[in-house]
Amino acid sequence: MKGHAAVDRNTYDHVMLPIYSPAQFIPVRGQGSRVWDQQGKEYIDFAGGIAVVALGHCHPALVDVLKQQGEKLWHISNIFTNEPALILARKLIDATFAERVFFANSGAEANEAAFKLARHYAITRHSPYKTKIIAFHQGFHGRTLFTVSVGGQPKYADGFGPKPADIIHVPFNDLNAVKAVIDDHTCAVVLEPVQGEGGVTPAAPAFIRGLRELCDKHQVLLVFDEVQSGMGRTGKLFSYMHYDVTPDIITTAKALGNGFPISAMLTTENIASAMTPGTHGTTYGGNPLACAVANVAFDIINTPTVLEGVEKRHNLMVNFLNDINQKYSIFGEIRGKGLLIGAELKAPYQGKAKDILQLAADNGLMLLSAGGDVLRFTPSLIISEEEIAQGMERLEQAINQLV
Ligand SMILES: *Cc1c(COP(=O)(O)O)cnc(C)c1O
Numbered sequence: 005m006k007g008h009a010a011v012d013r014n015t016y017d018h019v020m021l022p023i024y025s026p027a028q029f030i031p032v033r034g035q036g037s038r039v040w041d042q043q044g045k046e047y048i049d050f051a052g053g054i055a056v057v058a059l060g061h062c063h064p065a066l067v068d069v070l071k072q073q074g075e076k077l078w079h080i081s082n083i084f085t086n087e088p089a090l091i092l093a094r095k096l097i098d099a100t101f102a103e104r105v106f107f108a109n110s111g112a113e114a115n116e117a118a119f120k121l122a123r124h125y126a127i128t129r130h131s132p133y134k135t136k137i138i139a140f141h142q143g144f145h146g147r148t149l150f151t152v153s154v155g156g157q158p159k160y161a162d163g164f165g166p167k168p169a170d171i172i173h174v175p176f177n178d179l180n181a182v183k184a185v186i187d188d189h190t191c192a193v194v195l196e197p198v199q200g201e202g203g204v205t206p207a208a209p210a211f212i213r214g215l216r217e218l219c220d221k222h223q224v225l226l227v228f229d230e231v232q233s234g235m236g237r238t239g240k241l242f243s244y245m246h247y248d249v250t251p252d253i254i255t256t257a258k259a260l261g262n263g264f265p266i267s268a269m270l271t272t273e274n275i276a277s278a279m280t281p282g283t284h285g286t287t288y289g290g291n292p293l294a295c296a297v298a299n300v301a302f303d304i305i306n307t308p309t310v311l312e313g314v315e316k317r318h319n320l321m322v323n324f325l326n327d328i329n330q331k332y333s334i335f336g337e338i339r340g341k342g343l344l345i346g347a348e349l350k351a352p353y354q355g356k357a358k359d360i361l362q363l364a365a366d367n368g369l370m371l372l373s374a375g376g377d378v379l380r381f382t383p384s385l386i387i388s389e390e391e392i393a394q395g396m397e398r399l400e401q402a403i404n405q406l407v
Pocket of ligand 1: 145
């Protein structure tokens with residue numbers, strides 16, 4: 005490495021902005037749902053890079069397209085369009101309610117675009133006072149100042165000075181709370197159909213349907229942040245497809261590029277037409293390298309084999325979790341949709357998620373939490389039954405060492 009001394013976990017504390025406290029081991033290689041660290045120790049990956057690596061690590065078809073496109077064209081800017089972006093946009097449109105697509109590089113950027121679009125549409129089509137955004141407690145939409153302000157977790161949003169104005173938060177799954185604040189000055193209602201970071205909480209179908217009615221009544225755009233719940237994660241291409249409801253805008257990121265950074269905002273032709281050249285932009289968004297990878301990921305994820313396999317794996321994982329719970333009585337609610345599963349820790353284990361993650365790592369399992377009280381499982385959508393069984397065995401060992 006250019007004569008630099010080898011790096012280890014201690015290096016992190018000396019060179020990185022201290023906004024994370026990463027695990028003690030350093031992964032260096034991955035294949036499917038297995039990962040190896042610097043010492044060659046093997047891990048089963050139930051984290052999937054936080055719901056990103058939906059087809060596992062180094063999927064051969066994705067490695068192939070990355071190499072092929074890597075020798076053709078990486079980046080050309082949006083002053084010129086490119087074939088992979090147009091092909092990917094066409095695929096997303098054909099598979100969803102949407103008619104127009106905007107590409108960016110991260111979930112936060114796709115949401116930033118969605119919120120700006122919702123405001124701009126309402127201001128230009130209705131009134132300059134139609135700017136209120138209704139969002140939900142425990143919601144998560146990214147870390148830019150606008151998106152973190154729409155998110156419903158003050159611990160992430162506070163401490164950075166004045167926030168974008170006119171954002172109001174109400175309890176999730178509480179339709180009456182929305183009814184009480186929605187009005188003709190509201191431009192958007194924003195939610196995750198399954199709250200991910202905030203604790204793995206699915207929206208109730210009646211709540212989603214009620215939101216659609218309220219939005220129609222007040223000419224409000226219904227925005228679904230599907231950054232985590234989209235691209236097959238819940239067993240449908242997008243999770244809005246589980247409900248009998250069509251949103252006005254959705255955003256997707258995480259699994260869209262299976263680890264190559266790319267995100268998208270999808271909407272209708274009418275809403276999109278509020279924007280004109282220059283209203284919004286991005287340097288990298290929709291570059292050919294990212295879109296080429298996403299095209300192949302999309303083609304693999306959007307197949308009955310992969311989508312239908314999600315439900316099967318969900319049931320398998322939940323069965324294992326129930327078995328563990330029978331022995332150790334550690335979980336309260338086990339919830340979620342598809343391969344976005346949360347296991348709530350009950351007293352006296354509340355607040356111990358981080359300890360369990362550490363013990364899991366010791367036992368060769370990569371796992372996530374959602375806050376201090378919920379273990380979160382977001383593995384590859386094509387993780388094998390054997391890998392699920394092995395990972396659950398390691399989780400049980402970890403829990404056995406905790407209790
Ligand atoms: C991860 C996430 C984001 C933020 O995505 P970044 O790529 O980190 O900007 C936004 N919304 C939801 C629902 C997410 O899970």
